[in-house]
Amino acid sequence: MNDQYLKLRQKMRDQFPRMPTEIVDRIVRQSMDEARKEAEAEIQKLAGRISELTASLQAEPDAVGCKCSVCGNWQKWTPSGMVCKNGHGGARGINKLLYSAPPLLTNKEA
Numbered sequence: 285m286n287d288q289y290l291k292l293r294q295k296m297r298d299q300f301p302r303m304p305t306e307i308v309d310r311i312v313r314q315s316m317d318e319a320r321k322e323a324e325a326e327i328q329k330l331a332g333r334i335s336e337l338t339a340s341l342q343a344e345p346d347a348v349g350c351k352c353s354v355c356g357n358w359q360k361w362t363p364s365g366m367v368c369k370n371g372h373g374g375a376r377g378i379n380k381l382l383y384s385a386p387p388l389l390t391n392k393e394a
């Protein structure tokens with residue numbers, strides 16, 4: 285019996301002083317079981333969502349990564365900035381999102 289169990293049981297006993305102990309215990313056990321099952325189901329749901337997100341990131345690196353605008357290879361982050369495998373350091377990165385984004389307003393247009 286853990287703290288939570290004892291606290292719940294005490295609460296039940298305070299609220300229903302005439303209820304037989306075995307019934308109090310059964311109700312407390314059942315409500316703790318239900319709470320545990322709900323928590324487990326929630327954890328399963330979150331784990332499922334995390335693996336979906338991980339899979340989508342792995343399947344579509346071009347949705348989040350950038351390709352080198354000079355040679356088209358994937359860029360990766362280094363301490364001195366974005367670099368592709370051909371060493372085009374600091375070359376602008378391009379991906380689907382950036383490519384399809386509307387042009388930025390310049391000071392003249394704003």
Ligand SMILES: [Zn+2]
Pocket residue numbers: 352353354355356357368369370371372375
């Ligand atoms: Zn490059």
